[in-house]
Amino acid sequence: MNGPEVRIRPWVDGDLALLRRVNTPVMKKHVGGPETDEQVLARHQRYLNFVATGAGCMFSILLGTEREAVGTIGYAERLWNGERVYEIGWNVLPPFQGRGIAVAAAAAAVASARSERKHSHLHAFPSVDNPASNAICRKAGFSLLAECDFEFPPGRFMRSNDWCLDLTATP
Template identity: 60%
Template sequence: MTGESRQVRIEPWSRGDLDLLRQINSPEMKRHLGGPETEEQVVARHERYVRFGASGQGCMFRVVAVAEEVPVGSVGYWERDWRGERVYELGWSILSAYQGRGLATAALLAVVDVARARRTHRYAHAYPSVDNGASNAVCRKAGFALLGETEFEFPKGRLMRSNDWRLDLTGPDIS
């Protein structure tokens, strides 16, 4: 299960992606997400990502920049309960050196195609921090509808102010 655009290719997360996850775990990359994790937490997250695709509940992918043929980040979708409904949550990280080129939007659209093809849930949501202008712009560019601000727990045990962005996986989002 892979997706590709002219800019990126997404490939299921694999054992060889631990170093990529370590790069994503930098203070700069995690400033809107509660800060970097410990090495132990990163290794545990990596193991979850490797096993996750077989769970049937979602999948994590490495993002490969097609022009350079190098891994530049991660993107994924997973099931969650949100306001009484089962939905997909989407998340992404593009390494700082590759930001500003539209790769995050291309990766998000590629993972939306994968989630949409599952035909499991009507809606996909993303919850970037209200202070994360770049991630909120990615949601806007990808065609998500802004439903408003919400309190969101991430990481576990820490509440943050987030925007709730929604995309209708069955067609245009009418909000």
């Protein structure tokens, strides 16, 4: 085996516990800090509705043959610089970081977004102060376009890198 056995599974109601596990000060350091329980519940409902509403898709990241939930990854529609694109984001729980799990999950999520043939581009906007997420973008085949001011969560702007992947290109 060349790396960890990683799979992604579309978001289900039982993933609320995982969402709460990633809602910590350490995990949310680069995106404005933890959310309230009310915000987590609203986010969970949005994730459950992504596919039905055509907004994107959220996944649990599963590791190994036991399929332990070790993180989240997903993409959602947004308007960026006048173009409808997908935006991707991920969280991998601290005990599982640094093992190639996020890169493998990103490859699977990119394949999912590409198979939809809905948008031409997939963007990621990690904070310029988040070297791990920026490295994941590079390793997953994204191209760095520029630094930008990016609003996430709503009402909070952060300095981010705009990474882009062409979904129409042959992998």
